[in-house]
Amino acid sequence: MNMRAVVLQHGALSLADVSVPKPGAGEVLVRTLATGICGSDLHTVSHGEKLLASARAVAGIEIFDPAERIVLGHEICAEIVEYGPDCRKIHAIGTRVVSAPFIIRPTPVTLGFGTLETPGGLGQYMVLSEALLIPVPDHVSNDLATLAEPLAVAVHAVNRGAVAGDAVPIVIGCGPIGLAIIAVLKSRGIGPIVAADFSNARREMARTLGADVVVDPRETSPYDAWREVAAVSEPERIARQTPMFPGHAFRPCVVFECVGAPGMIQRILAGAPPCSKVVVVGLCMEEDRFQPTYAIMKEIDLAFCIAFSIEEFIEAFTQIASGKLDVRPLITSQIGLKDVPDAFTRLANPENDIKIIVHPQDA
Template structure:
């Protein structure tokens, strides 16, 4: 069968063996695959990515010299079952699946290891237990976006954002746009987005951002940030008024006010390049929650003293759990999330290398999908 392989950063279409499903595995005929931002990173930073993966306990992440079929965002139809399967679905049933598969006792990351070929291919293997049927009426284009949207759903959950909070999304690439979609689905009433690329700013508007800014000409923090003296001054004014009420236990009033605190700001860092985190810590309002979603592959720094003085709550978001994955699929199926603005092109296997090059230059593109059947 045909597949796109990557080795030492070079993408090429090659003939590879048709995979045979093992125990508990299902072979899918791939109908769509998404090109992920992490694929772009790993193509040029495979060594650094593999070192981090090894440190957290996964030694088989792709490294320089490995020949890997990438693609961990996908949908396909049932082609063949391996031994020991429950055969839950008929041949031809459309499925999505978590990008994890077990070979013997070892668990592998699909599309990111030479032991688990991914979806830039005509066929691929998934674990039957991780697969989920695509609801009727959901196109392959939309089903393939389940995985990146699940990443965004998890990130929004990590932010513990309420409808009355203000969300600030820094970076409107695919993961930033997916985050905007999930914030909108969560009912957040004020979503501010910032990106230097005009095309991506327009996509952010289409995804539901209420205010979109070009950081080169405007600040996403306008009207949000206040100085520490303003905060202290407001506190002293409130304390003066409370202590002027005879017999009032002012400390109880302060506790009550803390419980009824006004809406806050939750920031989603969706860029993943050095310097962005420091900029956010410097300019975000006092007591903001910052959720880091963008994958920065280089060492970075920020000033802890600044974060401490402002009591910034810094969180990191990586993946999702199986329930979040299923919930995302059904949000798409039910129309509560419309990811169509993300899709800016569909290419065949022979167009994958060019698509990687286009996506590596921020511009009008967000999510380019791969259709292995397209000539």
């Protein structure tokens, strides 16, 4: 039995007929209903060799073989079709589910980076681990359910920032993850939130999702905008002080770097208030440099993050399902499989789309 899938090989995407995968022990075969295109998918296509080299150097692993055909896609909503051996069969056939993007095997598989035996969501069928399945309530659409994964990334980033209730956060870069971070911050009652992006469309989306102050950095410094809303007179609300910056009467600051371009860390260290925490979320694929003295003299905490825990994935999906996190505006287009290569090109322009959802059954 065959299915349609968008395959990646040697850095090029194409639509192909491939075999439907077979579920192993503790796994289920699912029919893919909706898949979001993630920024990491774009990086894999445009900077695949650099991504592989980084993973090899840092963790000693091979994420995938560029010579093999792989099927991307890890932001998914699917329907249970068939159980493999040794399953508990808790959920009925036909149940819609989401899953954290991993397959539990002796050598774990990251969904969207496996071979055709473990394809990602840009194929009509996938195998998933039964233990990681979360049923999707009837009132949650297929498209909305796919946002659990990017929202989990945002939940993890906010957790890494340890953002306290009185902090005034700055989000630099309003792509899908920056926007998701804004939504998570808003849902936790943290603010006012300052957001900055060059794109008019993304600035408008930042306002929609809860940013209180939105600036075009070509016209207004996000740090100047932060000072206008973060100044306080009550001593108990003033952030930690250092001898180098006496009288700095402002609330705490957490900066989220969501651009991932060379030079961004240095620009943030130069502009961020003293005693800020900087959380680097953007995936920069190039060598970068910054001057440590900026961070040292300001006593800035610098943190990096990637992905999320299973608990954070569950939290993100639960909040989407409950309506606490309303991120429906992120979805700007829906397409079929044949339009995926063009969508990767469209997403290079920030004015075109925020989040494109693929409906794999529309081949």
